[in-house]
Every structure is written in C-alpha cells, then in structure tokens.
Amino acid sequence: xxxxxxxxxxxxxxxxxxxxxxxxxxxxxxxxxxxxxxxxxxxxxxxxxxxxxxxxxxxxxxxxxxxxxxxxxxxxxxxxxxxxxxxxxxxxxxxxxxxxxxxxxxxxxxxxxxxxxxxxxxxxxxxx
Amino acid sequence: xxxxxxxxxxxxxxxxxxxxxxxxxxxxxxxxxxxxxxxxxxxxxxxxxxxxxxxxxxxxxxxxxxxxxxxxxxxxxxxxxxxxxxxxxxxxxxxxxxxxxxxxxxxxxxxxxxxxxxxxxxxxxxxxxxxxxxxxxxxxxxxxxxxxxxxxxxxxxxxxxxxxxxxxxxxxxxxxxxxxxxxxxxxxxxxxxxxxxxxxxxxxxxxxxxxxxxxxxxxxxxxxxxxxxxxxxxxxxxxxxxxxxxxxxxxxxxxxxxxxxxxxxxxxxxxxxxxxxxxxxxxxxxxxxxxxxxxxxxxxxxxxxxxxxxxxxxxxxxxxxxxxxxxxxxxxxxxxxxxxxxxxxxxxxxxxxxxxxxx
Numbered sequence: 186x187x188x189x190x191x192x193x194x195x196x197x198x199x200x201x202x203x204x205x206x207x208x209x210x211x212x213x214x215x216x217x218x219x220x221x222x223x224x225x226x227x228x229x230x231x232x233x234x235x236x237x238x239x240x241x242x243x244x245x246x247x248x249x250x251x252x253x254x255x256x257x258x259x260x261x262x263x264x265x266x267x268x269x270x271x272x273x274x275x276x277x278x279x280x281x282x283x284x285x286x287x288x289x290x291x292x293x294x295x296x297x298x299x300x301x302x303x304x305x306x307x308x309x310x311x312x313x
Numbered sequence: 314x315x316x317x318x319x320x321x322x323x324x325x326x327x328x329x330x331x332x333x334x335x336x337x338x339x340x341x342x343x344x345x346x347x348x349x350x351x352x353x354x355x356x357x358x359x360x361x362x363x364x365x366x367x368x369x370x371x372x373x374x375x376x377x378x379x380x381x382x383x384x385x386x387x388x389x390x391x392x393x394x395x396x397x398x399x400x401x402x403x404x405x406x407x408x409x410x411x412x413x414x415x416x417x418x419x420x421x422x423x424x425x426x427x428x429x430x431x432x433x434x435x436x437x438x439x440x441x442x443x444x445x446x447x448x449x450x451x452x453x454x455x456x457x458x459x460x461x462x463x464x465x466x467x468x469x470x471x472x473x474x475x476x477x478x479x480x481x482x483x484x485x486x487x488x489x490x491x492x493x494x495x496x497x498x499x500x501x502x503x504x505x506x507x508x509x510x511x512x513x514x515x516x517x518x519x520x521x522x523x524x525x526x527x528x529x530x531x532x533x534x535x536x537x538x539x540x541x542x543x544x545x546x547x548x549x550x551x552x553x554x555x556x557x558x559x560x561x562x563x564x565x566x567x568x569x570x571x572x573x574x575x576x577x578x579x580x581x582x583x584x585x586x587x588x589x590x591x592x593x594x595x596x597x598x599x600x601x602x603x604x605x606x607x608x609x610x611x612x613x614x615x616x617x618x619x620x621x622x623x624x625x626x627x628x629x630x631x632x633x634x635x636x637x638x639x640x641x642x643x644x645x646x647x648x649x650x651x652x653x654x655x656x657x658x659x660x661x662x663x664x665x666x667x668x669x670x671x672x
Contacts, residue, residue, distance in 0.1 A: 217454075
C-alpha cells in the first residue's frame with residue numbers, strides 16, 4: 186500500500202546503529218589511497234620548478250636563488266600533479282587532510298632547502 | 314481576470330542546490346511565464362585552457378562540475394585521444410566505464426534525495442543520502458576522491474583496481490542493491506510522491522524534441538536518447554537498453570532516474586566480470602593538432618566537449634555544452650501554466666546544475 190511503503194526501512198533503521206560518526210571524538214574515515222595534503226622531502230628537491238609550472242591551482246612557488254619551496258595550503262587542490270611531474274620523487278601525497286587554518290595563521294607553508302655545498306678544493310688548487 | 318505579478322524565485326532559495334534565478338509571472342497562483350537568468354557562478358574555466366598544458370587541463374575539466382566530474386574528464390580525454398589518435402588500453406576503458414557508472418549512481422542518489430526534499434519528504438532524503446555514502450566510500454577507496462576523482466588522464470587512467478577489490482565492490486553492490494530497491498519502491502509507489510509529481514511539469518515528446526531536451530528529461534518524455542549507446546569507453550561491449558518512460562511529467566523523470574540506479578549497478582557488474590587484464594595507460598607523445606567533438610552521457614544527459622588544437626601544448630579553444638544548459642529551455646516550457654507551489658518540484662526535476670552550465 187502506498188502510504189506505508191517506508192515501513193520496512195523505518196523498522197530497520199530503528200534497530201541499526203547510527204549511520205553517522207561522532208566526528209571530533211571519533212576519527213574520520215580514511216583510506217589508504219585518499220588524496221590528502223602534499224608533502225615534500227626538501228633535501229631531494231633541486232628547485233627545477235616543474236611542480237609549480239604544472240600546478241593547476243598555482244599553489245606552488247619555487248625560488249631557486251633562495252632555495253625555498255612554498256605551497257599555499259588553501260589553494261592546493263590535492264590533485265597530485267606536482268608529485269607526478271617531479272623528476273626527483275621529492276613530492277609525495279599523504280592521506281591526511283590539512284588541519285583547518287584559522288584567522289591569524291598563515292596559509293603558506295615554506296620549506297627551506299639546504300644551502301649549496303661548496304665544492305671541496307681539488308688537490309691542484311691546494312698545491313697552488 | 315486577476316492582475317499579473319512577478320515573483321522572483323532564486324538564486325537563493327531553500328530548495329535550490331544551485332543559483333538559478335527565475336522571474337515567475339503569476340496570475341493568481343498560476344505561472345503564466347517563467348524568465349530564467351543565470352550568471353551567478355561563472356568561473357571562466359574554458360578560457361583557462363589557453364594557459365594550461367593540455368594534459369594538466371584534465372584537472373580543470375573535471376572541476377567544471379562537482380557531481381558529474383568524472384564524465385567531464387572522460388569527455389575531454391576522449392577528445393584529445395581522438396585528435397592524437399591514441400589507442401587507450403581496454404582495461405582503462407573498462408575502468409572508466411566502472412567509475413562513470415559509480416558517479417551516475419552517486420549523482421542519481423543525490424538527486425533523488427534532493428527531489429524528496431523539494432517535495433518535503435525529509436525522511437526519504439536522508440535515506441537516499443545514506444545509501445549514497447557507501448557509493449562515495451567505494452569511490453574514495455579506489456580513486457582517492459569522493460566526488461572529484463582525478464583518475465582519468467589523457468591516454469588512460471591513473472589508478473588500477475585489483476581483481477580482488479573488484480570482487481569486493483561487486484559483493485558490496487549486491488548488498489546495497491536491496492537497499493536501493495527499497496528506496497526505489499518508495500519513489501515508485503508512495504502516495505505522497507505520486508501526489509506531488511504525477512501530472513506536474515508536463516513536457517510532451519514533440520516539445521522535448523523541439524527544445525533539445527537531453528538525459529532523463531528526454532527519456533521521461535519518451536525519447537530514447539542515451540549517448541552510451543554510441544559505445545564510447547567500454548559501453549559498446551556491455552548489454553543495456555536506455556530507460557524510457559512516456560508519462561512526460563515529473564514522476565516519469567523521477568522513475569527514469571530510479572530505474573537507472575539498477576541499470577548502473579548491472580553495468581558495473583557486467584564490466585567487473587568482463588574486464589581484461591593489461592596496461593592502464595599509453596604513453597602520450599607530442600601535442601594535439603586538430604579538432605574534435607566528443608559526446609558523452611552524463612547522469613544529467615548529453616555533454617559535449619569541443620576541442621580545437623594547433624599543435625602547441627596549449628589548446629586554442631575548448632567549448633563545453635553541459636546537459637543543464639540544454640535542459641533550461643524545456644524547463645521554461647514545463648513551468649508555463651503550472652501552480653506556484655509546484656515550481657520547486659519542476660525546477661528540481663531537470664536536475665539543474667548551474668555550476669557546470671555556466672562553467
């Protein structure tokens with residue numbers, strides 16, 4: 186009968202546990218392949234700028250002279266394009282979302298690379 | 314005769330998921346004319362194609378719509394692949410089909426929920442969205458994203474689904490199949506659903522054809538227009554028939570979508586059973602040179618991606634015709650002569666997605 190077509194579902198829902206999660210108290214669902222925030226192993230980075238060139242959201246800025254790699258966390262769309270285009274496999278994606286950014290906090294994360302190591306002087310130079 | 318008044322409806326309205334504005338010309342409670350206007354969420358995504366590498370534009374094409382995102386990326390990739398004459402591996406084609414059908418499931422469940430909400434059937438809305446959550450979980454597990462998948466790329470797909478995972482997914486679909494059936498049963502038979510939608514928003518077959526309706530709007534008016542029959546991706550090797558209803562009202566459009574849920578489940582099972590082993594992508598060399606019209610079937614109907622390239626890595630022009638923009642003229646026709654109280658139901662019945670209509 187048309188009026189009571191939901192009775193079965195209603196009875197089932199009465200005895201089932203809630204479909205929702207009490208989020209901050211319980212952790213959110215997360216899968217191995219979930220697209221979360223991007224991370225960089227800055228020691229591997231050669232500051233070539235390919236990631237920033239291929240970023241659809243223009244979220245990445247690479248400064249070769251100052252040896253910094255920075256990402257705007259609010260602009261990043263977690264598409265993994267930078268990691269795919271990285272020749273040194275320095276960038277990788279995690280399955281964790283970035284924590285919310287509140288007023289007063291900066292939305293740009295800056296990573297500082299090690300300064301370029303000076304080449305050790307060769308034996309000839311020492312002799313001279 | 315009563316004087317005419319104009320009632321603005323939208324862009325902000327409790328039933329509207331997206332900003333469309335309608336000026337409703339009323340005579341008492343009867344709508345004489347509806348004048349639509351859009352332009353609230355234009356983002357200029359088509360222009361961006363000139364600034365981005367053609368391979369990177371897939372990410373942007375996917376973000377044209379937040380619901381039928383995967384089909385947009387398939388449409389764009391299909392155009393580029395046709396221009397560059399790339400042979401996409403069979404396995405990738407099947408995976409694209411599986412994900413397209415998953416996105417159809419999630420889009421239709423979302424719509425059924427919103428439609429129930431527009432009728433004031435809050436309980437049904439919650440139930441539809443509860444089922445949708447399991448579909449989104451399957452998407453997140455296999456692609457990494459709930460609604461924006463990001464797995465389709467020029468030349469194939471980015472991620473593979475293992476055979477064990479495919480079996481698990483089909484088993485899961487079997488178990489939620491019963492729940493979907495119970496849900497559809499409410500839409501098919503419930504007295505309040507029928508009361509609110511039978512005979513409301515009539516669009517005759519001739520009008521649907523003349524005004525260029527697509528997707529469930531056309532199918533609900535008796536036109537068997539389903540682009541999946543052209544056999545793109547792996548649809549050519551799967552067995553299905555477009556679902557057609559002849560009621561021409563909101564109820565028929567609702568039934569088409571409810572029946573398409575079962576059809577999508579069946580298509581996913583067929584694809585999972587027949588998927589061949591092999592590569593999931595081909596290497597893309599060079600740049601596209603040429604133009605192509607690619608047509609794909611989205612949950613809302615036919616979507617066209619036109620791509621024109623001149624051999625550089627940036628594409629000259631991309632034009633997208635989304636199903637919602639095609640369905641606005643039929644909507645105006647449906648609204649003529651309806652009651653003011655039926656307007657939310659009728660507007661919802663075309664499944665308006667103004668975000669992608671404006672891009």
